Amino acid sequence: AQSVTQLGSHVSVSEGALVLLRCNYSSSVPPYLFWYVQYPNQGLQLLLKYTSAATLVKGINGFEAEFKKSETSFHLTKPSAHMSDAAEYFCAVKVDSSYKLIFGSGTRLLVRP
Amino acid sequence: EPEVTQTPSHQVTQMGQEVILRCVPISNHLYFYWYRQILGQKVEFLVSFYNNEISEKSEIFDDQFSVERPDGSNFTLKIRSTKLEDSAMYFCASSGSGNSPLHFGNGTRLTVT
Numbered sequence: 634a635q636s637v638t639q640l641g642s643h644v645s646v647s648e649g650a651l652v653l654l655r656c657n658y659s660s661s662v663p664p665y666l667f668w669y670v671q672y673p674n675q676g677l678q679l680l681l682k683y684t685s686a687a688t689l690v691k692g693i694n695g696f697e698a699e700f701k702k703s704e705t706s707f708h709l710t711k712p713s714a715h716m717s718d719a720a721e722y723f724c725a726v727k728v729d730s731s732y733k734l735i736f737g738s739g740t741r742l743l744v745r746p
Numbered sequence: 747e748p749e750v751t752q753t754p755s756h757q758v759t760q761m762g763q764e765v766i767l768r769c770v771p772i773s774n775h776l777y778f779y780w781y782r783q784i785l786g787q788k789v790e791f792l793v794s795f796y797n798n799e800i801s802e803k804s805e806i807f808d809d810q811f812s813v814e815r816p817d818g819s820n821f822t823l824k825i826r827s828t829k830l831e832d833s834a835m836y837f838c839a840s841s842g843s844g845n846s847p848l849h850f851g852n853g854t855r856l857t858v859t
Contacts, residue, residue, distance in 0.1 A: 665845060667847060669850075674852070675852050675853075676750070676752075676837055676850035676851050676852040676853055677789070677837065677839075677848075677850040678850070679847045679848075679849070682847050684845070723789060725789075727845070729845065731802060732777065732779070732794035732796075732801050732802040732844055733779075733791035733794060733802055733804070734781075734791060734848060735791070736788050736789040736790075737788070738787075738788050739788070739789075
């Protein structure tokens with residue numbers, strides 16, 4: 634069975650600082666991995682996806698994530714945080730044999746001025 | 747950019763009543779989904795729908811739930827007899843293929859009193 638663990642329910646950074654949101658997955662078969670962002674009172678918006686083409690994936694708004702099979706990780710990073718990045722971020726996993734996305738519990742990113 | 751639209755944004759109903767949550771997926775998408783997020787908990791998969799039938803469902807999606815694509819544009823989730831624990835944010839999503847990223851609507855907040 635697949636699962637996703639996001640370490641840290643809340644992460645607080647200063648504006649301009651590095652953002653690192655952690656995601657570890659469990660899957661017995663090659664996974665598809667996704668990061669979604671949720672702004673208040675809105676739906677889930679796709680940030681980026683890993684589908685085995687390249688281990689370093691670039692997404693929207695300056696975010697990127699690196700797939701590390703040896704560490705079963707897919708951490709999300711951004712070199713310099715902006716106030717507008719404050720939101721909740723969800724990591725999700727999917728496999729070929731299933732239609733469903735399995736989400737992590739989410740990490741709320743707070744950006745301090 | 748095309749988007750998934752959900753109505754209503756907020757639905758309040760009494761326990762035991764039937765509710766229908768409505769969604770208009772992106773027009774050229776073929777796969778449709780419902781997810782829910784109970785306050786403070788993970789986003790959970792409910793059901794996927796393709797080619798006019800359910801392709802996968804979770805253990806949450808019991809006999810109280812049903813989905814329908816009544817015409818070429820709408821996709822609905824019906825809860826026959828609502829319970830207090832059905833209170834949650836319900837997200838509709840669609841995708842162009844089974845492995846494409848999901849596009850989510852802004853959700854319907856269902857409150858059962």
